[in-house]
Amino acid sequence: MKSVCVLGNGQLGRMLRQAGEPLGISVYPVGLDADPAELPIKQSIITAEIERWPQTALTRELAKHDAFINRDIFPRLADRLPQKQLLDQLGLATAPWQPLESADQWPAIFADFGELAIVKRRTGGYDGRGQWRLTAQTIAELPNDCYNECIVEKAIAFKSELSLVGARNAAGDIVFYPVTHNLHQQGILYASVAHPQKDNEHQQQAQTMLTAILNKLEYVGVMAMECFVTDDGLLINELAPRVHNSGHWTQNGASISQFALHLRAICGLPMPSPVVESTSVMINLIGCKLDYRWLSEALVHLHWYDKEVRVGRKVGHINLCSADPARLDETLTRLTARLPAEYAAAVEWAKSQY
Template sequence: MQVCVLGNGQLGRMLRQAGEPLGISVYPVGLDAEPGAVPFKQSVITAEIERWPETPLTRELAQHNAFVNRDVFPIIADRLTQKQLFDKLGLATAPWQPLSSAAQWPEIFARLGELAIVKRRTGGYDGRGQWRLGPADTAQLPADCYGECIVEQGINFSGEVSLVGARDRSGHTVFYPLTHNLHQDGILRASVAFPLVDIARQQQAESMLSAIMHELDYVGVMAMECFITPGGLLINELAPRVHNSGHWTQNGASISQFELHLRAILGLPLPPPVVKGVSVMVNLIGTAVNYDWLKLPLVNLHWYDKEVRPGRKVGHLNLNDTDTDRLSATLEALTPLLPADYHSAIQWARQKLQ
């Protein structure tokens, strides 16, 4: 079995690693690769990114019948059509509307309240291409945003969670437990996942993500990010791929999200993953590798072998144990081995474990 992954970043790398024990050859390919050098005609094709420029390779792949979810990516990659999908299915999300001109602002604040979240329809992630604006701040918005953005109501949420699940071609779905996430400056810093969850919240999330995957006839892993509010979960965004908040599954579940995605797109068995204890994932962002992390026996290092630059995801640490006290103690021991800007995220994770 053979899979080509459009995109050769860390997600493609981890898909390749997940395929090796199963005898699945996975080829992550850059967008500018020459079509003749890519074995896509004999492969099932997937992607680690939602949106890509037109290149000779992507033009070839766009015509390939084995490109799984080929027609779904444009819907989810555009926040306008993504929000329209939620509304069509009656799924809870923050009140929103398209942003067409500056003349809309008085009506927007009257309808949505004093805090507006502006997001570019396409592109923009990890906090980029987004603005938090009050009535006195609208002049800060670049002029080219009008007609290219949506605006949402700022939500007063108590926490952020994500649900990672998968669907096969027959419509069978499986899910991991909800993952608690902490974002700083728009970038995921840490995640905590428990094997025992709030049943009502888990059922609500699974119902919402199932409705989306069935409507789109989606095959593979999809992630759904949500806000926790007194009225229940509100969907923030979707990712039609393996997701940063699911990295803990590499060491905390019987089947990782990467293996689960390969199983789904190749028609292999898709049993529910068994979750082993409590997991913590710490994103490594613009941080040089420190092999002293490996002195701690619960720490699993996943290093992407990328040039270290400010704001760039260069790896992650996974910790897993059935004993939350031992896990918390390991996090405490890890704290001085990380830069100071990680300390609040480590403290957040330790509080989640209590």
């Protein structure tokens, strides 16, 4: 039996553990403060559900581990500065950007980027946190500690957002899922839709981009690439060197989930292209209480993370899969009545995507 230790014990580690059971892989999600002496580290493959971590006894031990897959890639992609530099090196399209080092840069930034600029912390800053939308009149809102710790990007008038989840193994084989169409509200992913018929307009461009990244890094495992859709094609927004929220639909909508695919890739197991036969909708459950009435709908696959419910916190997700658009539509309509009011717009958006 193969053994995998996952650095991080949040919902992604939990879902990796669940995916490992039918594959005969023992997966151990571990907290950052775990005692390395109590874990099967020496005989395990090491992966991570998080991009960055503090120095602890465990992380210092893992830093020396020869089987820590992508060990040296995580810090490179966790920092937006070297991540953007990598994309520039590969000639891959992104929003115009630059490091933000001093308040003296602002006149030139607005001259180059226009009236609106997006500031992002180099590390962290996900789910609407650590990011600012600034004009020349609002730059005083930016905390002083952001200088030398952030990048600034031109605001993009994008048409929509999509992501591509793919995986590469050590032999260099790469497989992809169909692109996923995504809706964010207040910087948090609320809904995703994926189709069995590949979006040919964007699928090939996205695969070409992500293939270049995976091969350049000699990356092993699942990676997600988030993109803006513009009139001129795709612009890469973010890379995630791990399983990703926008790939959660694969748990019920694909023959191989992104979690099982990641384990296959890092463990050297067969990695065929996943089969997708029906439209999938994923609804993130954010800061809402568990409601078992959701299960009265036959299409609903509930994934509850068993976390304390807090405003803005991802506490679960619902997957719905069907080749019948009318049935999917009817289920989503009924489900909306059992979700908080703010989900109505996200559900209507999802319906418009198929």
